[in-house]
Amino acid sequence: MRAFTNHILQLFEQNSQKFSNSDDIKNIRQNAISLFLEKELPNSKTQGWQKSVLERKVQLSYTLKTQPDEYRPLDEYFKCRVHDLNPTALPVRNGWFVSEDSCVKADKQGVIACGLKHAIEKIPELLIPLLSHPNIEKENGLVALNEAFFNDGIFIYIPDNVIVEKPFQIISLVSSEDNLLINNKFIIFLGKNSRASLIHCDDSIKRESSFTNNVTEIYLSENSLLNYYKTENKYADSILANNVFVHQKRDSQFKSTAITFNAGCNCNSFGVNLNETGAQTTLNGLYLVDKQQICDNHIFVNHAAPDCKSHQMYKGIMDDESVANFHGHILVAQDSQRTTAFQTNRNLLLTDKAHVTTKPFLEIYADDVQCSHGATVGQLDEEALYYLRTRGIGESTANRLLMFAFANDIVQNVEIEALRDRLSNMVQHRLQGELNVCSQCMLSDDITFPIQL
Secondary structure, three states: OHHHHHHHHHHHHHHHHHOOOOHHHHHHHHHHHHHHHHHOOOOOOOOOOOOOOHHHHOOOOOEOOOOOOOOOOHHHOOOOOEOOOOOEEEEEEOOEEOOOOOOOOEOOOOOEEEEHHHHHHHOHHHHHHHHOOOOHHHOOHHHHHHHHHOOOEEEEEEOOOOEOOOOEEEEEEEOOOOOEEEOOEEEEEEOOOOEEEEEEEEEEOOOOOOEEEEEEEEEEOOOOEEEEEEEEEOOOOOEEEEEEEEEEOOOOEEEEEEEEEEOOEEEEEEEEEEOOOOOEEEEEEEEEEOOOOEEEEEEEEEEOOOOOEEEEEEEEEEOOOOEEEEEEEEEEOOOOOOEEEEEEEEEEEOOOOOEEEEEEEEEEOOOOEEEEEEEEEEOOOHHHHHHHHHOOOOHHHHHHHHHHHHHHHHHOOOOOHHHHHHHHHHHHHHHOOOOOOOOOOOOEOOOEOOOOO
16 A cells, blocks of 8 residues: 555655645645545555455556646537436536636526636635535545645535526546546535535546546535435446535535446445534435446444434445445434434345445434434345246346336435436346446436536
8 A cells, every 4th residue: 555655645746736726725735645645545454444445456557637638529529318307517527627618607696617626716715715624534545635636626606595406417527548546526515595406427438447536525504405416337447436525504405316337446435414403414325236346335424413314225236246335324422412313224145256244333422312223235035036926027037126126216316307217227227237338428418518697
């Protein structure tokens, strides 16, 4: 692991002058590289990461892309396939926001959706306090790596009392012959009483062995609501780390559905802080892995205030020699009375060589709470299979029907009908072995580029 740390330090020293650096950003980068040298990547000695193989998957030959590619319209090289969705598309290619005009613009309601680099330059008064926001969960090697190296990403700002009907869609693409280290940063802010939906998909265009390290910071003001949908469809040679941090104020709601369709080595982390009374969070996840794919999910929910609610349901189907790890942690602080918190992880193993490690965990210091956690690891229900077979359904079809019913329970939490139908269809194809990583992602066919004045 020290060899990888030295490689990162060398990359930083060689490229730090090429980064976009105000004094504030320079300080963030310097603090981050120092923290990375101390923490390094999560490894088998890191709490909650004992079963992770990330340290064995990283390489010592990564390159950085310190300038964006020449602009090309997204639809020249990338098509999506969800009808009647019509999102506000925010594409990021090889770590850089894709736009003919990257200037910061706002619509009539004051909503901003733009590239992070330009937002830092043009509206630092909005962005720098968010980038500098303290958070103990951020003090790990992956987040430090991102803060040291990020070039660009997306900034979404929604003022108070604004309901955004059209969903935002972040399309994070890797398209390069080089072995890239990509650090995307996404900052999402919702003002008081605001509502929005965000779809974030990670996809590959070429069969690269890249390392994409995303950090998403979500700030939910009083009585705001964000529906967040995350999809992953990556090549087997890729590494993808997603670190999502959610900061919730009074009576805010965060609803997430995260689906991994294909993985090389995926490490997904959620850190949710219920900081004020009445905050609620719902975290749903599905991972479908086969061959030698690896998928880790790390969930931390911090009940830091009374009268808050959280609900987690993560499901996985592992085939062939795939590996999955689930580590869930709910913390209920001493003064967080009347907390409601539930956590469940369910897994199906389709072969003797597939493997899953699951560790749901409650840490409770309040006495007036309703909390539970549980995990199951098993195979398809023999009685249900027998019932289907007696109705004239073939064995392979019966297996797929049961797997689909198991997985589709998560998909049904998606509130956007067009997206829900498409994801349900993708799950069916994935379970039939017909869904492969391809040059066309699963989402939108009708693309609207960022908000215009």
